[in-house]
Amino acid sequence: MTMLEVEGLTKSYVRRRDVFGRATDRVDAVSGVSLMLGRGETLAIVGESGAGKSTVGRLILRLIEPHQGRILLDGVDLRALSRSQLRASRRHMQMIFQDPFSSLDPRMTIGESVAEPMLLHLGLPKAERKERAGALLRRVGLDETYADRLPAGLSGGQLQRVAIARALTLNPKIIVCDEPVAALDVSVRAQVLNLMAELQEEFGVSYLFISHDLSIVRAISDRVAVMSKGRIVETGPTEQIFGAPVDDYTIELIRAIPRLAHALTPVSGAFAEGRARHAVGE
Numbered sequence: 001m002t003m004l005e006v007e008g009l010t011k012s013y014v015r016r017r018d019v020f021g022r023a024t025d026r027v028d029a030v031s032g033v034s035l036m037l038g039r040g041e042t043l044a045i046v047g048e049s050g051a052g053k054s055t056v057g058r059l060i061l062r063l064i065e066p067h068q069g070r071i072l073l074d075g076v077d078l079r080a081l082s083r084s085q086l087r088a089s090r091r092h093m094q095m096i097f098q099d100p101f102s103s104l105d106p107r108m109t110i111g112e113s114v115a116e117p118m119l120l121h122l123g124l125p126k127a128e129r130k131e132r133a134g135a136l137l138r139r140v141g142l143d144e145t146y147a148d149r150l151p152a153g154l155s156g157g158q159l160q161r162v163a164i165a166r167a168l169t170l171n172p173k174i175i176v177c178d179e180p181v182a183a184l185d186v187s188v189r190a191q192v193l194n195l196m197a198e199l200q201e202e203f204g205v206s207y208l209f210i211s212h213d214l215s216i217v218r219a220i221s222d223r224v225a226v227m228s229k230g231r232i233v234e235t236g237p238t239e240q241i242f243g244a245p246v247d248d249y250t251i252e253l254i255r256a257i258p259r260l261a262h263a264l265t266p267v268s269g270a271f272a273e274g275r276a277r278h279a280v281g282e
């Protein structure tokens, strides 16, 4: 069943303006991108830096406005919604960023950060927010002592666990994960990826998983969309993309994966993957 459907998404940024403030030069960040994401599925968007991956994620969450295109979330056209409807629909779409520290308010305790969406969207009373936040924190591996701490005292891996708990608070339909483990120590990447996989099963949430790292993508995604210069050049089931890539750009990307990671295929989950990366010494 389709959870997210994106059709012909297009966005350009202004690179230069004249003295009257008119755009004289634009960069086409995303050009006619279409994709589908099933319920409980992980679709990876891969491609080199500057390919337009993050822009696609931000467009889908309506953090920025597309020039063209349609976004259907669980059958609802997001562009047709009023402001208040859009605000209400936000609970169904969450985002996890590469840098967990900058995605959390440094003055709020961990418990407050996780509980906040329940106040904004559900208006739950304080005691209930606190209890649910505590349960979520425990579920991501952080005991109750973390609830009263500030982000500054936590490691990158712990902060990303907090960001994951916060993203799950409202039981969203999709989570856009933009390079969620790229900034983490190699030794904790596999743990966080495994946790994300477990939570996906439990919550039935769909992941749009943005990454430039193909060995991680191979381990965690059901399907892959390869992006280059603002366009999707190839898309298909993960095993097809890695086993029988068709597009020249895809072939080039796969060739660039470290040899050892190749040798360990088939990868049997995020944990094996983490070890593979560790062995390569990245």
Ligand SMILES: Nc1ncnc2c1ncn2[C@@H]1O[C@H](COP(=O)(O)OP(=O)(O)O)[C@@H](O)[C@H]1O
Pocket: 013, 014, 027, 028, 029, 047, 048, 049, 050, 051, 052, 053, 054, 055, 056
């Ligand atoms: N806010 C912005 N203003 C101007 N150009 C931008 C902005 N954000 C991204 N770009 C440009 O759009 C293109 C795609 O960027 P991005 O979506 O961040 O790619 P990726 O996430 O794949 O690295 C790049 O050329 C980038 O320089």
Ligand SMILES: [Mg+2]
Pocket: 053, 054, 055
């Ligand atoms: Mg990016």
